[in-house]
Structure formats: C-alpha cells, structure tokens
Amino acid sequence: MALDVNAIRNDFPILSRVLPNGHPLVYFDNAATSQKPKCVIDAMTQYYEQYNSNAHRANHTLADEATQALESARNKISSYFGTNPENMIYTSGATEAINLVAYGWARYNLQKGDVIVITEMEHHADIVPWQELSKEKGVEVRYVPINTESFTLDMEAFDVALDGAKLVCVVHTSNVLGIRNPVEEIILKSHAVGSRVLLDCAQGAPHERISFDNMDADFIAISAHKMAGPTGIGCLLVKSDVMDKMGPFMTGGSMIRRVTTDGSTFQEGHAMFETGTPRIAEAIGWGAAVDWLSNFDMKEVHAHVHNLAHFASQEMSKINGIRIFGDPSRSDSSGAVSFLHDSIQSQDLAILLDEGGFAVRTGHHCAQPLMDALGVPSTNRASFWIYNTEEEVESFVKHLRYICDRFS
C-alpha cells in the first residue's frame, strides 16, 4: 500500500504556510530538521497545560503523571529502535550523544596510541570530539576517504585503517550525499578486529527503521528533531556490556545513589548518564513522534523519499550547469540531493530558490572535510521527507531551470 501523502500532509500545520513573499512553502530542508505533526505539538502542549511537573520521586499526582509519561516515552522510543529502555540514554541530540561516547566511554577505555577510525564523510559532530580526545589522550584518529567518483566510502582503505582500531565511528547516512554506508559490513569487520562501533544515525533514523539489538552496533546516536520530534532531545543507544564499562560524564542530581561530603556513589545503567531535570516535554513529544511514525512502514517511507530524490536528481541533471554530489540512483540512498551550479554561487542560488518558496540548505553542512574531499566550499542541498510530493519536486525543478536560464 502506498503512502497517502495528502493525508500525511494534513497532519502538519506548517505545510499550509504561505511565505511573506506570497509563495506557499515548499520545505526541502528536511536533513537539517523535519517538520512536526500536530499530534507531537499537541502532546507537548497537553503536558504543559495539564500535568507539567518535575519527574521522579513522585509523591503527588502531577509528578506521578509526568513520571509515567516520561517513562512511557522511554519505553516507546527504545522499542521503536528495537531495544530495551535500559539501553537508551536521553541526550540533547546526536551531538551530545557522540560527546557522551567520547567523555563517558572513550575517556575511560582508550589509551595513548589506541586507534579511532572515522570517515571523511562524517558530520563535525562525529569528528571534533575525536580530535579533542586525540589531543587529550593521544589516541590516533584515522580518516577513511571517499571515492569521489562513486561518492561511497573507500572500503579497501577502511580495511587498512581498521588495523588496531578500538573504535570505529561512521555516519549511517550522509547528510550531504544521501549515501548510506554499508554499516552491516562495517560492524562485522570492526567487531572481527575487536573494535567497538558507533553509528551516527542522525540521518539514518528518519529514513530507516533502526533496530539496535539486531544491528549489533555498540553505540547509536540519534536526534529527535530530524524524525518528527521536538528540538532539544535525542539519545544514545548503548549495548549493555559496553554501558557497564562507561563512567560518569555530566554529574549532579538523579544520576547519584548517595552523595556525602566524603564522596558519592552513582546509579547504574542509563541513569548514571542522565542528570538534572529531565527534558520532560521533549521526551513526551518524541514519544508522540514515534507513535506517529509507527503508523507507517519505514520501507515505504524510504521508497517514497528515495523516489523523490532520484526523480529530482534526474531532472536536475538535465539542467545546464547543474552538478549533483552523491548518487540518488542507488536504491539505499536517502532524500538528500546536494548540487551546485557552475556559475551561480550557492548562496545566490539559495536566495533565488527561496524567492520561489523553496527552502533548501546551503553551506558546508557541518562536513568541511567532505567538502575538502569534493573540492568545493559548499553545496546547495534539497532534502526530502515523508510529506514531500512529486508535484513539489516538479515545481522545484521548473523554478531551478528558470533561475539557471535567467541568471547564468
């Protein structure tokens, strides 16, 4: 059964927005953040209007309702990701999740000379924490290059880089190229040499049903806001035996067992890594988002988004001067289509597209090493999601063609 995209669109209040320039919004900036269905917004409003309260140690009704909602969100979200609540640590997003691996696991488990393998395709969030750890601890960071013809990871170079690796950090799906990496192969090979694996699924989670226990990665980082959830929340999924080897990162209330002036003992498991007042509204919103997403078969969502991206890239390639980065013809490629015009500078192009109501992202997309590998300072990127339509893509291509004709 195909997705009923029109019905889906009705769930999103923002999609009927008309921009100040009179054009209806065409939102193609989904890789930056997705829009939110009404049920997600409503779930948060309902929390604030009906049972807002600090959670835990719940000795009054509101606190109890808030605690229940928070824990029920944890159950929903972890089960959506194919794992147990015990394996999920709430963070503020994928960035904090990766920093948590750096501070809470790597800092305690890696020594000078240990090797961390990352790729040229990583988002800064999966590069800078490792560079910083390298400065602090003397670990070695190796970058697996990409093949700039196929835009895929150079797996031969990966095999070589793996020698002596203790941690492999790979983006599941590139936010720039839309390329999905062969994460299954990467996990198998990394484990074979005794390395742990962190997958950055910030882009993967909105496009594929992440099944943590089945995938067998050691860590998975996810942001809610890219998958219909609110800003300010995300999670790190961690295998139990790996979590047992983690030490405290941020400390304070909730994560403790007993605090005295002589020292403190900590909670075990995910509770050790969640301190301070929880992101209650955000967790509830994200829970509503996975409930909403559960209405759909993610394979169909992927097929829909992939078809839009593939169709868009095919039509865009026909426009003189347009160059595509990535390979949207690959069936596992996601909804991100990066492109440049050979004479219209990317910022100018973005402004001219915006003039037609088309929201695309422009810049280095927090992936400067990838830009360096591609030999460009930035790209324009149209990225599609569940509520985008073929008609939107058609009008986008038409407007793009018009701009290219007129401004080059």
Added chain:
Amino acid sequence: MALDVNAIRNDFPILSRVLPNGHPLVYFDNAATSQKPKCVIDAMTQYYEQYNSNAHRANHTLADEATQALESARNKISSYFGTNPENMIYTSGATEAINLVAYGWARYNLQKGDVIVITEMEHHADIVPWQELSKEKGVEVRYVPINTESFTLDMEAFDVALDGAKLVCVVHTSNVLGIRNPVEEIILKSHAVGSRVLLDCAQGAPHERISFDNMDADFIAISAHKMAGPTGIGCLLVKSDVMDKMGPFMTGGSMIRRVTTDGSTFQEGHAMFETGTPRIAEAIGWGAAVDWLSNFDMKEVHAHVHNLAHFASQEMSKINGIRIFGDPSRSDSSGAVSFLHDSIQSQDLAILLDEGGFAVRTGHHCAQPLMDALGVPSTNRASFWIYNTEEEVESFVKHLRYICDRFS
C-alpha cells in the same frame, strides 16, 4: 501596586486542573519546577506550526525566521539577566551549566592542590561535578557548614575555608531551606582572595531579578523551567574575561570555525560552547517567559511569595508534631518551606496531602549533605510562587492539621 494574583492565575491553564481524586490542584511544588503561562506554551506551538526550521546559515525564509527568533530570545534573556548576549551560553539547564564550568573552565584553569569552596547547602548539581574534578585533577573541595539553629551558612567557617580558594561555588537560594545566602558578601570576599565565584541561581532567578553585570559573580547557572520557561533549557552567564580563559567542552557543529582532517579551530566567545542543533523551541519559550515575567516587579513577586511562605510556616508551626527547617521569617527567604512531622513518615504525609489535591515534594531534594547536616533522611517541602494564594495556603494548613490529627 500589589500583584493581581487572580489575573496571573488566568494565564496558567494548568491551575484550573481538577485531579482524578476530584480535588482541584493546589500546586506547591514550585521549587521543583514552575508552571508555564499560556503565552510560553503558545510561543512554542507557534514556532512549530509556523516557522520551525534549523537555525543559522539561514538561506531560506523559515531558517531566517527561526534564527531571528533564536537570537531575539538570547537578547531578551541576557538583558533580563542584566548582561549582554555575549555573556550567555545556552545549556540544557543549571546542571549542565555547572558541568560546563567544571569541564570548560576548571579543567583548563585549576591544578592539583587548588581549592574549591562549596557549601553543605548545595544541590547535588553543585557538589558532584566538583567531587569528580577533584578525583581527576586532585583539586581540594572544602565544604562550608551551616548553622543548624539558624539554618544559615557559617560565615566564619567560610572565611577560613577561603584561604587559597580558586573557585567558590554557592547556591544563591537553597531549594530546601529557602535561605538566601549573603552572595554579595561572598563575592566580595572571594574576589578579595583572587577566587572566582559561581552562583547556582536555579532557585534565585525565579525569586529575584538577577543582574549579572552588577552582581559581579564570575559564573551564574540558571534553569528556565523553574521560572515559567520550558524544560530542556537554561544558561550559564560568564564574565567576558573569564570566558576568554575557557576551553571547549562538547564539540561538533556550530562551535567550529574550520574543521580539517589535520585539526580544527573554534569559534570565540559563547559560540564555542554551543554545539549541535540549538534548542530552538525552548529558547523561544524561555524568551516568552522572560517577556511575561517582565510584566512584574520581582520585588513584589518576592514579597508575595515570601509572605505566603512566612504565613504558611507560622500556621504550620502551630500544628503538633510539625517541625520547620529553614527560617521563613527572614525577609530575604524564598518560597520553600521544608517540614517534617515527628511521627507521620514523609512519604505517607505526601500521599495524604496529595489526597487533598496538594502537590508538595518529598525526599532529599538532591541535597543529601544538607539532609545529613540536618540529621534527617528527607523532608516534605511546600514551595510557593507568583500564582499561589493565601486561600490555598489556608486550605493547605487546614488539611495538614486534619491529617496530623487523624494519622498520628
């Protein structure tokens, strides 16, 4: 002009809540988290329904609107706290703010043997990060005791502890006792010996207009959710010359200037400490909260809340078996009234109060060293805020008396 508490109550949808047990909600758990006025909830809804987009590098209208709203929130909030946007770093709350001082300042600036002075009255968020730093760096943590008669800080002991201090961390207002510490004196004395000062204003900010530049503290930690704002956001205020001496904490997108496989350079100022997708909706909500709070004179708010607390404690003291911790007769004391009954266990008491619709907090309030000093494992705590009324306090005292009569 006195506060129009009835008009204020109308701004809060939750205050008309009737609990499942049929009793109208009487919310006395404000020190844990405050309720949110409709304008705050609406500001976030409007963001999600009208202009949700990732901020920065804003090359399309939505991104531009979101960026403007985010920056305008930063301007509002920093100016509400009497300082410049440059001196404010968004965090997920006071807990993260204090951890940021530990990781981003103390880790770079303190050495083995340096002294950090904290107090017995601190929240765990202002204890455990220093204990952890002490383990990592060999700094010494000294605890200033409280006088268990007056419930105030032992300032003579403080003077002694100050010797050799490099950082003094003090809670502005105790979440358990309601006691406001002599922070002005503490700042002067600490600076006189060349020590930096961190004030934990999680409880101070909802009760007093914090004027960062005037107060002259080096760091101030604040949570939005205790001052009419949403969950998941807070800030650290930092003096410029101190910020210049800070190094990176969490790393990733946004906080960088240039990332290459050879290494990275970072943004300067507050931007170095804010990485990943911003808490956009949360910032906008908090901005709306300070707009709302700006309608009132915080001196009047304090007077109102203080009067309720003072009145409540006087009436409660008349009940046989009730003991108050703190001194709500002090005019600078805030809205928190901690108490215990000498035979009804605190959990039982909380449940019986909840049975009447009264939401109070019960437990160690993330202040176990203080509980140890008081010689109790937990307290019940009623904490008042701007929308609470004398009638609510009266009915609370009546119900408490009824419980004490019947159950002891």
Added chain:
Amino acid sequence: MTSRLWPEHLDPVIAEFQDCFDSMERYELLFEYSAKHPSPLPPEEWTDENQVHGCQSRAHIECSLDSSGRFLMRGGADAQIVQGLMSVTAMAVNGMKPERVSSMSPEYADAMGIRNSLTPSRANGFLNMFERVRSEAEKMV
C-alpha cells in the same frame, strides 16, 4: 473449576476496606494494618538484597518456608502506607503452599479499593512488591 482469587481468611480484611467511606478512611485503615503486620522484617535486617526497587520509599522483603513447608513473607517499609499493604499481603500469603503463592494475582488490592486510589507509580510500587513475593515463591516450587 475456578479457584478463588485470594485466600478465604482475607475476606473480612477486604470487607473492612470496602466498608471505608472514602480514601482517607482507607489510608487510616492501612495505617492500622501496618501496625498489625504478622511477620515484620526489622530495619536491622534490611539489606540491598532484600530491597524492593521501584517503590517510592524503602521496602524490604524476605521470603522463606517454615518448618512445615509453608510460605512465610516477612516485610518492612519506612512508610506506613507501604507497610500496611505489605501487612495485608503477608496475611494473604503466609501459610500458603508456595505453588499457590506463585500463581496468585494481586486482585485483592483491587477488591480492597486500594489500587485505584494509588497514583500509577504507587500502584507500580505495590505491583513490584507483589511480583517480588510471587517470584520468590516460584523459586521455591
């Protein structure tokens, strides 16, 4: 053949709770029952091992078989409401065959009108306690 949901000797206890006018009266009764615990576990014997997790307050349970092979649940809590629930539970299960305990359900709390006057996490606390007793009994079968 349907078996009873709780042992016959609990009937008068349940009736007493059902006769309560309101939840305050029920809580008062729980306070009374907390003092009548047939097999209390004194605080000296509270250990990490016998602690029941997921309760708001401290709760500890020790289960054993008496000389005649009958189930004995000893329990202690610092809150009287919890202690009262334990007390009633002990009255229910003490002296039963462990098989019987292991297949018991917590319906008596519903019948007492207790469970739906508990907020969800307090109800969970009670269920955790009950589940602890049930699973200890299972191990003895």
Added chain:
Amino acid sequence: MTSRLWPEHLDPVIAEFQDCFDSMERYELLFEYSAKHPSPLPPEEWTDENQVHGCQSRAHIECSLDSSGRFLMRGGADAQIVQGLMSVTAMAVNGMKPERVSSMSPEYADAMGIRNSLTPSRANGFLNMFERVRSEAEKMV
C-alpha cells in the same frame, strides 16, 4: 534645511531598481550591478581583517582616501547578490567626503526596494556591510 538621503548620481540607479517588475527582476539587476562594481576588491586581498561578519556569505571591504581626500570603498563578495549591493554602495560613497559618508543612512536600499525583499538576516548582513563602511569613514574624519 534637509539634506538628500543619497547622492544625486544614485538617482538613476535607484530608478532602475524601482522600475523592476518583481523581486526576480531586481535580483537580476543586482547580478548585473555586481559585474559593474566600480572598485572591486580581488579575492587575493581578502583577509580576516577586512572581512565583514554577520553576512551569510563572504564579504570583504577595504576603505581608504584617494589622493584628493575622497572616500574610496573597495569590496568583494563571493555571492553576486552581496557583490551587487556592495557595488551600488560603492557607487554611492566613492568620491564623497568621509564626513558625508559617516553621516549617510542606508535608505537607498529601501528606495531600491531591496531591503524589504531581503529576509531579516540578509537585511542584517547588508546593514553590517553598510555599518562597516560608515564607521570606517568616521575614523577618517
């Protein structure tokens, strides 16, 4: 005595922009003007010091006085829309006395119909650029 908001020789430029049918036409014109920059700053001369911050794209401005003490603004940007705005700004200010530049206001962009077709942060970028020119002129007074 009211002074003009922009120098007379800018009038035909502004008129040209005012004649545009829509914002697309205006952008097209800006593209054209970007190629007509009277005093471009070539990329080799782009430095951290002359970078204008707060623009979406890279923009660099160097201000100086020519031999006859008249203001000269050289500018370069990697985006043509920004370069077009710089170009018009240079046309406005080049050859003026620095006092005059230092007291100028950015109204010409309003008159051109440009500023309100810019989203707020692009408008800010333009204002940052303009402010840079104005304050450099001030230093020369």
